[in-house]
Amino acid sequence: MFFNSLAFAIFLPIVFFLYWFVFNKTKSSQNALLIVASYYFYSCWDWRFLFLLVFSTFLDYYTGIRIEKSTNDKGRKFWFWLSIIINLGFLGIFKYYNFFSTSFAQMLTTVGFKASPILLDVVLPVGISFYTFHGLSYVIDIYFKRIKAEYNFVDYSLFVSYFPLLVAGPIERATHLLPEVKVKRTFDFNQAKEGVCQIIWGLVKKVVIADTCATYANAIFDNYSSMNSLSLILGGIYFAFQIYGDFSGYSDMALGMSKLFGLELLRNFNYPYFSRDIAEFWRRWHISLSSWFRDYLYIPLGGSKGSKAMQVRNVFIIFVVSGFWHGANWTYLAWGFLNAVYFLPLLLLNRNRSNIDEIKLNWNWDSVRTISSIVMTFCLSTIAWVFFRAKTITDACTYLKRIVVNREFTSQYLVNERYNYEILLMIGLFVLVEWNNRTRVEPISGKYNTVKLALAITAIIAFGTYSDYKEFIYFQF
Structure with a gap:
C-alpha cells in the first residue's frame, strides 16, 4: 500500500x-x-x-x-x-x-x-x-x-x-x-491543517517531480550507451531530483500524517541541494540516518577526536557503512566511498563545520561564491548519484566516461518522451519554490496559502494521471 x-x-x-x-x-x-x-x-x-x-x-x-x-x-x-x-x-x-x-x-x-x-x-x-x-x-x-x-x-x-x-x-x-x-x-486543528499541507507538498514532490523525472532518468540510464553527453548530463540531473523528490516527499507525507494524529516526527530533509559543501549536504540529507550513524558509530569510534589518521579512518568507515546500509551492491559501496573522498579535503583543512549558518544572498561577490559553491556541491552529489543509480560500477564509470568523451550536446529523442525538455522548466520552478520555502517550517504557508494549495492539488491530479512510476525508491532498503 x-x-x-x-x-x-x-x-x-x-x-x-x-x-x-x-x-x-x-x-x-x-x-x-x-x-x-x-x-x-x-x-x-x-x-x-x-x-x-x-x-x-x-x-x-x-x-x-x-x-x-x-x-x-x-x-x-x-x-x-x-x-x-x-x-x-x-x-x-x-x-x-x-x-x-x-x-x-x-x-x-x-x-x-x-x-x-x-x-x-x-x-x-x-x-x-x-x-x-x-x-x-x-x-x-x-x-x-x-x-x-x-x-x-x-x-x-x-x-x-x-x-x-x-x-x-x-x-x-x-x-x-x-x-x-x-x-x-x-x-489540534492548526496542527492537523499543517499536516494536510505537508502531505500535499510531499505528494507534489513524489507525483509531479520524482515520477516525472523517473520517466526520463530510466530512459537515459537504461540506454546510456546510445546517449550523447547532453542526454547523460540531463539523466544525472533527472535522477538527482527523482531521488530527492521521492524520498523527501515520502518524509514530508510521514511528518504530515503524524501531525494528523497529534505526533511530531524528526525532520529528515532540510533543502540539501542548497548546501555549500558535502559536509553541509550530509547535515541536510536523510538527517535521521546521518545522525544515527554519527551517534552510534562515528562517535563510538572516536569521532573527530584523536589523530587525523584516525579521523580519516572514521569518516571512511561511516560513509562506506552508510552506502552498504542502502543495499547489497558494490555500487552503493562505491557511492559511499566517493562521498568520503569528497568529505576528506574538508576534514583535513578543518572546514567540515564552516557552513552551519543560514544561506543569505545579496548583490555582492560573497553571494557569487555562495552560488558557485552550491552548484559545485550539487554537481559532485549528482556524480555520486550515478553510482547509486547504475546497476554496476562498470556501468557507472562508462556512463561518466561517455559524458567526457562523447562531446555531443544536441537534443536527443527519448522513447518515453512526453514533456520533452519542458521538464527542465518544471525543475527550475520547483527549485525556486524550494528556495523560497527554505526558511519556513511549513512548505505551503504565507501569503496566498489557498491559491498555493489549489495549484498543488491541480498539479498532483494532472501529473498523477500520466504517472508511470509509482513505487518509492527507499522501499527497497
Whole structure:
C-alpha cells in the first residue's frame, strides 16, 4: 500500500476518523488503534513478514528490560549482545547473504576455483533496515543508561511499528517518539491543517517531480550507451531530483500524517541541494540516518577526536557503512566511498563545520561564491548519484566516461518522451519554490496559502494521471 495509492487514500481517513471519534478516550486506546492500523498497513505488503516485525519488537522490548534489571555487567552485556546479534543477523540473512555468497564465489572463480554460490530465494522484507535501526538505537541507549527501559509493550510496539515511518523512515529515536506516544493526544486543528499541507507538498514532490523525472532518468540510464553527453548530463540531473523528490516527499507525507494524529516526527530533509559543501549536504540529507550513524558509530569510534589518521579512518568507515546500509551492491559501496573522498579535503583543512549558518544572498561577490559553491556541491552529489543509480560500477564509470568523451550536446529523442525538455522548466520552478520555502517550517504557508494549495492539488491530479512510476525508491532498503 503506497502513500500515493487509492487504497491508502481510503485507509488514512478511516484511521483518522476512528482515532479521534471512536478511540479517543484514552492514550492506550489511541495507541492500540495505531498499532492495529500499522500491522494492517505492513501486512498489505506481505503478511508473512508481519511475524518478523512482531518478533523483532518483542526481542528488543524484552532484552531492554533484562539489560536494565541486570545487576552485573556480565548480564547486561549478554542481553545487549543477544539483541545486537539477532537483529543484525536477520538483517544480514535477508539483505546481505546472497551478496556475500555471490561475491565469495566470484572471488574463488577469479583465483582459479570453480564455485557455485548457494543463494536464498527470499524476498527482502520491506522496511527491515528502518525498524531494525529503531530497535537497535533503543537497546543501545538503555545499555549506556541514556534512557530507561519501556515496560508498556503497547507503547513500545507503536514506537517501532508506527505506519507513517515503518517502511522508509525517518529513523526515530526512543528519546524523541516514546515520550509522545506515552501521553494522550488531543486534536489540534492548526496542527492537523499543517499536516494536510505537508502531505500535499510531499505528494507534489513524489507525483509531479520524482515520477516525472523517473520517466526520463530510466530512459537515459537504461540506454546510456546510445546517449550523447547532453542526454547523460540531463539523466544525472533527472535522477538527482527523482531521488530527492521521492524520498523527501515520502518524509514530508510521514511528518504530515503524524501531525494528523497529534505526533511530531524528526525532520529528515532540510533543502540539501542548497548546501555549500558535502559536509553541509550530509547535515541536510536523510538527517535521521546521518545522525544515527554519527551517534552510534562515528562517535563510538572516536569521532573527530584523536589523530587525523584516525579521523580519516572514521569518516571512511561511516560513509562506506552508510552506502552498504542502502543495499547489497558494490555500487552503493562505491557511492559511499566517493562521498568520503569528497568529505576528506574538508576534514583535513578543518572546514567540515564552516557552513552551519543560514544561506543569505545579496548583490555582492560573497553571494557569487555562495552560488558557485552550491552548484559545485550539487554537481559532485549528482556524480555520486550515478553510482547509486547504475546497476554496476562498470556501468557507472562508462556512463561518466561517455559524458567526457562523447562531446555531443544536441537534443536527443527519448522513447518515453512526453514533456520533452519542458521538464527542465518544471525543475527550475520547483527549485525556486524550494528556495523560497527554505526558511519556513511549513512548505505551503504565507501569503496566498489557498491559491498555493489549489495549484498543488491541480498539479498532483494532472501529473498523477500520466504517472508511470509509482513505487518509492527507499522501499527497497
